Amino acid sequence: MTLDLEAYARDGFLVLPGFLSPSDCDALQARAAELVAAFDAGPARTVFSTRDQAHARDRYFQESGGAIRFFFEEDAADQPPALALNKLGHALHDLDPVFDRVSRQPRLAELAAALGLQQPLLLQSMYLFKQPHIGAEVGWHQDATYLYTEPVTVTGFWVALDDADCDNGCLLALPGAHRGPLRQRFKRVGDALVSESLSVEPWPSVAPRALEARRGTLVVLHGLLPHASAPNRSSRARHAYALHLIDGRAIYAPDNWLQRPALPLRGFS
Numbered sequence: 001m002t003l004d005l006e007a008y009a010r011d012g013f014l015v016l017p018g019f020l021s022p023s024d025c026d027a028l029q030a031r032a033a034e035l036v037a038a039f040d041a042g043p044a045r046t047v048f049s050t051r052d053q054a055h056a057r058d059r060y061f062q063e064s065g066g067a068i069r070f071f072f073e074e075d076a077a078d079q080p081p082a083l084a085l086n087k088l089g090h091a092l093h094d095l096d097p098v099f100d101r102v103s104r105q106p107r108l109a110e111l112a113a114a115l116g117l118q119q120p121l122l123l124q125s126m127y128l129f130k131q132p133h134i135g136a137e138v139g140w141h142q143d144a145t146y147l148y149t150e151p152v153t154v155t156g157f158w159v160a161l162d163d164a165d166c167d168n169g170c171l172l173a174l175p176g177a178h179r180g181p182l183r184q185r186f187k188r189v190g191d192a193l194v195s196e197s198l199s200v201e202p203w204p205s206v207a208p209r210a211l212e213a214r215r216g217t218l219v220v221l222h223g224l225l226p227h228a229s230a231p232n233r234s235s236r237a238r239h240a241y242a243l244h245l246i247d248g249r250a251i252y253a254p255d256n257w258l259q260r261p262a263l264p265l266r267g268f269s
């Protein structure tokens with residue numbers, strides 16, 4: 001596999017058009033639709049729409065590292081789940097056979113190897129809906145904030161399952177800003193999830209780059225690269241699949257929010 005590793009080192013991202021086949025994109029979208037159709041949204045929506053149920057909501061999230069859980073948009077009270085969900089997460093790749101097969105195909109293993117992950121572990125997966133009209137923005141962040149290893153190794157594989165452009169909330173990135181420090185960690189302290197400030201250095205003042213991506217495009221994101229996405233104000237969905245890998249040679253922080261006590265991490269085999 002030939003990659004422009006110089007561009008990756010310079011920018012902190014790579015855009016690889018046509019990486020996932022149309023049939024794999026179809027398979028993920030169809031499987032996600034099946035999971036949503038089989039999901040009993042009633043109790044979960046009650047939990048999430050009631051502010052004093054924050055504790056139950058936090059637990060539902062905290063346990064999602066080893067599960068397939070359903071997270072709603074905040075402003076979707078009257079919509080059916082298929083139009084109201086924000087994402088599914090975070091162990092689709094280990095618990096669902098379709099996501100497992102697509103996530104562990106040889107092309108993805110080759111990509112991880114080409115990027116220098118010597119002991120790749122598939123840590124987290126998310127099916128991102130970015131619904132028409134209500135799909136929320138995702139603020140500027142570094143993925144290592146959430147999935148911290150010592151040293152930082154987390155690498156994102158983000159795949160467009162619909163054409164993603166500036167109208168429906170494509171990825172935005174700050175080219176080269178992965179060379180700055182990690183600003184925050186999001187971690188467990190006892191039963192709580194807290195943000196810890198590590199650096200107050202502002203994002204560098206470089207122009208954000210819109211990473212428009214046709215269906216099947218895979219975007220590699222360095223774990224320190226600041227990235228975001230705008231809300232989807234269009235009438236078109238912007239589904240995407242995001243897989244996060246770490247290198248097993250690094251130390252996985254025991255206080256990361258994502259813990260999988262009953263589900264050992266696996267690589268591509």
Ligand code: FE2
Nearest residue numbers: 141142143227
């Ligand atoms: Fe991210």
